[in-house]
Every structure is written in C-alpha cells, then in structure tokens.
Amino acid sequence: MSAPLDVSGQEMRAEPEAVAIAGGxxxxxxxxxxxAWMRLRRDKVALAGGLLVVFLILVAVFAPLIVGAFGQDPxxxxxxxxxxxxxxxxxxxxxxxxxxxxxxxxxxxxxFSRIVYGARISLLIAFLATLLSVIIGTxxxxxxxxxxxxxxxIISKTMDVFLAFPILVFAIALAGIVPDSAFGLTGDTLRVSxxxxxxxxxxxxxxxxIIRGQTLSLRERxxxxxxxxxxxxxxxIIFRELLPNLVAPVLVYSTLLIPTNVLFExxxxxxxxxxxxxxxTWGGMLSDAxxxxxxxxxxxxxxxxxxxxxxxxxxxxxxxxxxxxxxxR
Amino acid sequence: xxxxIIRRLIWAVVMLSIVSIITFAIFFLVPRLAGATSESLAARxxxxxxxxxxxxxxxxxxxFNDPLIVQYGRFAKGIVAGADYDYGPGVxxxxxxxxxxxxxxxxxxxxxxxxxxxxxxxxxxGAAVIWVIAGVATGVLSALRRGSLFDRAAMGVALAGVSxxxxxxxxxxxxxxxxxxxxxxxxxxxxxxxxEENPAMWAYNLILPWITLAFLYAAGYxxxxxxxxxxxxxxxxxxxxxxxxxxxxxVVVKHGLRGALTPIxxxxxxxxxxxxxxxxxxxxxxxxPGMGKYAIDAITNQDLPKVMGVxxxxxxxxxxxxxxxxxxxxxxxxxVRLG
Numbered sequence: 001m002s003a004p005l006d007v008s009g010q011e012m013r014a015e016p017e018a019v020a021i022a023g024g025x026x027x028x029x030x031x032x033x034x035x036a037w038m039r040l041r042r043d044k045v046a047l048a049g050g051l052l053v054v055f056l057i058l059v060a061v062f063a064p065l066i067v068g069a070f071g072q073d074p075x076x077x078x079x080x081x082x083x084x085x086x087x088x089x090x091x092x093x094x095x096x097x098x099x100x101x102x103x104x105x106x107x108x109x110x111x112f113s114r115i116v117y118g119a120r121i122s123l124l125i126a127f128l129a130t131l132l133s134v135i136i137g138t139x140x141x142x143x144x145x146x147x148x149x150x151x152x153x154i155i156s157k158t159m160d161v162f163l164a165f166p167i168l169v170f171a172i173a174l175a176g177i178v179p180d181s182a183f184g185l186t187g188d189t190l191r192v193s194x195x196x197x198x199x200x201x202x203x204x205x206x207x208x209x210i211i212r213g214q215t216l217s218l219r220e221r222x223x224x225x226x227x228x229x230x231x232x233x234x235x236x237i238i239f240r241e242l243l244p245n246l247v248a249p250v251l252v253y254s255t256l257l258i259p260t261n262v263l264f265e266x267x268x269x270x271x272x273x274x275x276x277x278x279x280x281t282w283g284g285m286l287s288d289a290x291x292x293x294x295x296x297x298x299x300x301x302x303x304x305x306x307x308x309x310x311x312x313x314x315x316x317x318x319x320x321x322x323x324x325x326x327x328x329r
Numbered sequence: 330x331x332x333x334i335i336r337r338l339i340w341a342v343v344m345l346s347i348v349s350i351i352t353f354a355i356f357f358l359v360p361r362l363a364g365a366t367s368e369s370l371a372a373r374x375x376x377x378x379x380x381x382x383x384x385x386x387x388x389x390x391x392x393f394n395d396p397l398i399v400q401y402g403r404f405a406k407g408i409v410a411g412a413d414y415d416y417g418p419g420v421x422x423x424x425x426x427x428x429x430x431x432x433x434x435x436x437x438x439x440x441x442x443x444x445x446x447x448x449x450x451x452x453x454x455g456a457a458v459i460w461v462i463a464g465v466a467t468g469v470l471s472a473l474r475r476g477s478l479f480d481r482a483a484m485g486v487a488l489a490g491v492s493x494x495x496x497x498x499x500x501x502x503x504x505x506x507x508x509x510x511x512x513x514x515x516x517x518x519x520x521x522x523x524x525e526e527n528p529a530m531w532a533y534n535l536i537l538p539w540i541t542l543a544f545l546y547a548a549g550y551x552x553x554x555x556x557x558x559x560x561x562x563x564x565x566x567x568x569x570x571x572x573x574x575x576x577x578x579x580v581v582v583k584h585g586l587r588g589a590l591t592p593i594x595x596x597x598x599x600x601x602x603x604x605x606x607x608x609x610x611x612x613x614x615x616x617x618p619g620m621g622k623y624a625i626d627a628i629t630n631q632d633l634p635k636v637m638g639v640x641x642x643x644x645x646x647x648x649x650x651x652x653x654x655x656x657x658x659x660x661x662x663x664x665v666r667l668g
Binding site: 173176259273296315 | 344347348351352355356359360362488489491492493494496497500501503504599603606607609610613621624625628629631633636637639640643644646647648651
C-alpha cells in the first residue's frame with residue numbers, strides 16, 4: 001500500500017495474511033468460498049443432504065441403466081400378475097426380487113422402474129423451472145435495485161401483480177387447457193416445456209424480491225462508487241460488479257426453490273395436469289394409488305420419493321445458506 | 330393515514346384490473362394458439378347435434394369473433410353491470426357481478442362460487458388459527474432454547490413438514506384415521522356441514538383437513554418465527570429492554586416477538602389469500618366441495634368461463650388479503666404510512 005500519510009518511513013503491513021503470530025504459522029487469507037466450504041464440511045446434516053441430492057441426480061441420469069439392470073420396463077403391463085376381480089396384484093407378487101417395490105394395481109407395472117424414471121421428470125422440470133425463475137428474477141431484481149426510481153417501481157409492481165395470481169389454480173388451468181399437441185410440440189416434450197414455463201414463470205418474483213433487496217444495499221457500497229467514478233456505466237456495473245457479489249444469495253435461493261418446484265410438479269401430476277401417462281410421474285403414481293389405499297405400498301413409494309427428494313434439497317439448501325451467510329452464528 | 334389508505338385502495342383496484350386483463354388475455358390467447366377457433370369454442374356450447382351453420386351463428390352471437398379488447402370490455406362490464414348471453418334459442422341473463430357464464434351448465438359462475446365459499450373459508454380460517462398458534466409458539470420456544478433437544482426435535486419435524494406434500498399426508502391421514510376405521514375421527518371425505526346447521530358436525534368433518542393443512546403451514550411458520558426471533562433477540566433494543574429491568578416475558582413477547590412478527594404477517598396475508606381462493610390440493614384430497622375443487626372440476630370439464638371466473642375470484646382474495654395486511658402494517662408501524 002502506498003500511503004501518502006505514512007511518514008514514519010517504516011513498512012506498513014496492512015494485509016492480515018502477512019502477519020505472523022509469534023510461534024505460529026502465518027494466518028492464511030481465506031476467500032468467502034473457502035470459508036463457506038469449511039463451514040459446509042462441518043455441517044454433517046447438510047452434507048448428507050448434498051450427497052442425497054447427488055445420488056438422486058445420478059439415479060435420474062442413469063435411469064435407463066438402472067432399470068435395464070433389473071430388466072423391468074416402466075411401461076410394461078404385467079396383466080398376468082393382476083387378480084382380475086379386484087384389479088389388485090395377486091398374492092405373492094408383492095415386494096420381492098423380481099419386482100423390488102412390487103407392482104401397480106390394474107396393469108401390473110413395475111413400481112421400482114417407475115419410481116426411477118419418475119425421478120427424471122421430477123428433477124428435469126424442477127431444475128429447468130428453477131433456472132428460468134432464477135434468470136428472470138435475478139436480471140429484473142438487479143435492474144430494479146440498481147436503477148431505482150421509475151424502473152424500480154415498474155418492476156416491483158409487476159412482481160406484486162405476479163404474486164397476486166393464485167399460482168396453483170392458474171397453473172392447473174393453463175396446463176389443463178393446452179391440448180396434447182400445440183406450439184409445434186407433442187407428447188412429453190410439450191408437457192415438460194409447458195410445466196417448466198408455467199412453474200418457472202410464476203416463481204421468479206420470489207427470487208426477484210430477494211435480489212432486489214440485496215442489490216439495494218450493495219449499490220451503496222464503496223466498490224460500486226469506485227467503479228462508477230472510473231466511468232463504468234449501468235450494464236458494466238450490473239454484470240461485473242453486482243452480479244458476482246450476488247452469486248451467494250442466488251445459489252442459496254435456487255437450491256431452496258428446487259424443492260418447491262419438485263412439490264409443484266408433483267401436485268400438478270397428482271391433479272392430472274402434469275406429464276401425461278404412460279410416462280411415470282411420482283404425483284401421478286400417488287393419485288393412482290388413492291383407490292387402492294388398502295395396499296399401502298402403492299402410495300408409500302411415490303410419496304416417499306417426493307418426500308426424500310424435497311427433504312434432501314431443503315437440507316442442502318439450509319446448510320448452504322448457513323455457510324454462505326456472513327451473519328450466520 | 331387517510332391518503333395512505335386511499336393510495337393503497339387505488340393500487341388494489343389497479344392491480345385487480347391488471348390481473349383480470351392478464352387472466353382474460355391468457356385464457357383468450359392460449360386456446361387459440363393451441364389451435365382452437367371461434368367455431369370450435371362455440372360448438373362446445375350449442376350441443377353436438379348443431380349444424381355447422383348454427384355453430385357459426387352462435388360463435389357470432391356470443392362474440393367469439395370479436396377482437397380481444399372488445400371481448401374483455403364485455404367481460405369487465407359483466408362484472409360491474411351484468412351481462413346477457415344470446416346463443417341461439419334464447420337469451421340468458423347473468424346478473425352482476427358476472428364472473429362469467431358457463432355455457433355448458435347454462436349457469437352463471439358467481440352463485441356457484443358463493444355456494445362453495447363457506448367450505449373454503451371454513452377450511453382456511455380453521456387451519457390458519459391452528460397453524461399460527463402452533464407455528465409461532467414452536468418457533469419462539471425453539472429460538473429461546475436454541476440448540477436444546479426441543480429446538481432440534483421441533484426443527485427436524487418442521488423440516489419434514491415443509492418437505493411433505495399435502496396430497497401425501499392427506500391420503501395417509503385418511504387411511505389411518507378415516508377409511509373403514511373403527512375410531513374414525515372424520516367423515517371419509519366429500520361431506521361438509523355448514524356451521525350454522527350443526528357446529529359439531531362442521532368441526533367433525535373438517536378436523537382432519539385442518540390438522541393436515543395446518544401442519545404443513547405450521548412447519549414453515551415455526552422455521553420463520555425461529556429465524557426472526559433469533560435475529561431480533563440479538564438487537565440492541567432487546568438489551569435496552571432488559572437493562573431497563575423489564576420482566577423477561579415482556580421482553581420476549583412485547584419487544585422480541587413484535588419485531589419478528591412483521592415479516593410473518595406479510596406471508597400470512599399472502600398464504601391466507603391464496604388459500605381462500607381455493608385450497609386446491611387439500612380440497613381435492615379430502616373431496617371437499619370448495620372453490621379449489623370447483624376449479625379442478627371446471628378444468629376437467631374444459632369449462633373455460635368457470636375456470637376464468639374462479640381464477641379471478643381467487644386473485645381478488647389475494648389482493649384483498651394483501652390490502653388488509655398493508656393497512657394493518659400502517660396501523661402497527663408508523664414508518665409505513667409516513668414513508
């Protein structure tokens with residue numbers, strides 16, 4: 001540091017990492033990322049959540065391999081295993097080596113394979129919808145927070161309007177009125193894109209509000225003043241100064257938005273407006289199971305699949321927030 | 330204060346108009362983008378035996394060929410002044426507030442919704458009482474005994490609570506406590522008794538949905554309250570209050586909780602507003618004939634006017650609940666009305 005007021009002529013050592021404690025190693029400077037990782041590593045619960053998340057993603061990605069290894073196709077009917085008078089599986093065809101989680105009533109499809117494939121739809125929609133919300137929410141939130149004034153009030157009021165929509169009713173209505181072939185898309189591609197769009201489009205104000213608040217406090221900081229006095233303008237400050245400092249909250253709230261979206265997708269599938277059968281979805285399996293409540297494992301497996309997935313993301317997200325939040329005690 | 334209320338009221342009206350325009354536009358545009366024509370829409374309303382010519386006349390008379398803005402104008406006018414629908418054989422009147430007219434059942438939507446409203450309100454208010462008391466109490470106790478066994482157990486349960494979908498807990502609760510069970514604590518669904526008819530039956534039929542719904546929300550509120558309390562109890566003014574020699578109960582309730590409750594009030598307004606517009610998942614899980622169930626049934630029957638009506642009424646509830654919360658804020662916190 002060249003300090004003009006430094007008249008003593010001695011070398012000033014302002015950098016803390018250069019200070020050596022007597023008899024000890026020099027204190028290492030740590031970036032926010034390193035500190036966060038250190039805290040996260042100590043948080044066993046969050047780590048368990050993180051590992052579970054990784055596991056679920058691997059299951060979704062390698063679904064065909066996993067299902068292939070057990071040789072049970074998720075859409076394969078096994079009518080021979082169904083008792084034609086009750087439509088329930090015959091005795092002795094429940095949980096076993098052949099069908100790990102047993103078979104479904106009515107058409108005898110393998111529950112394990114359907115759970116594994118269900119992870120694909122669930123995670124794919126949740127991730128893409130989160131990505132969409134995060135992109136819209138972050139960009140609009142930063143813009144509103146940085147520019148303030150009229151821009152801010154237009155964007156903030158837009159967020160208010162979005163938050164006033166009865167999201168679930170609206171999502172069901174929209175997902176329900178679109179026919180099986182529209183916008184040049186058909187089948188699963190259409191349903192997945194539609195659900196991603198609906199879920200992502202109505203959730204962005206939650207992220208947007210948080211990012212706007214963070215930006216409001218960031219823009220008053222010295223480094224933003226410094227950049228501005230060096231001649232930087234809006235877009236540069238937003239993308240090069242503000243956004244890098246918003247990575248932590250964006251990361252945390254995206255992680256916490258994913259489980260909400262998993263629940264959202266499951267709810268839509270449960271209500272029959274999600275991805276269409278025969279493609280397996282956890283919500284759809286759960287709604288099929290209602291009529292056969294006397295055989296509890298039909299609802300147990302899809303219900304637990306949703307629960308574990310949402311819990312894993314919540315655990316990891318909570319841990320991440322505690323690790324990245326400088327105020328965390 | 331008066332100017333604040335007026336400003337807030339104007340904004341609520343503006344917001345409702347915007348919401349109604351967007352809702353109308355989406356329900357107008359999406360079916361058309363997806364390939365529907367005025368004739369195919371009208372064909373659903375004149376019956377399958379109608380000739381192509383009759384369908385064409387009906388589409389014209391119902392105004393399906395008019396531009397979006399004209400159709401919206403007619404819709405908005407209907408809400409304020411009522412509307413007449415002429416679809417061939419006769420003219421049907423839909424009195425104000427006309428939130429749409431179902432061409433399938435030949436009935437206006439609003440009276441249907443009024444019938445459904447007590448169910449949804451009973452469900453939402455009953456559950457809200459339970460979840461606010463349970464959630465806030467748990468959150469406060471957890472924050473005061475941070476790190477204790479109670480705190481860890483309560484937060485564990487709360488985390489599980491926010492991770493469980495209501496349509497799963499709902500079905501499980503029905504299987505355990507209702508269906509074919511000798512100790513059933515609630516009717517197996519589908520039944521609702523108005524409170525003025527028989528309060529005991531009213532509660533009996535709702536107790537299970539109340540508890541399930543409240544559990545979900547209480548979990549979230551406990552987490553929020555705990556986080557808020559941990560933050561406010563570290564504030565300087567808490568130290569000041571303690572230094573003044575105030576009784577700890579007064580410090581916690583009057584100073585700590587009061588600060589922690591304001592963000593919760595906002596969320597409560599949104600949550601309750603959304604629920605009043607139709608607790609879709611709870612109502613369909615327990616087959617309660619409320620607004621949410623109405624919405625689902627309308628969508629299953631592809632009855633667009635009903636879907637639009639229920640969406641709009643639901644949006645009205647959210648806006649209204651937010652308005653109430655904002656006005657309450659202004660009463661509680663002078664900075665709001667002055668700022």
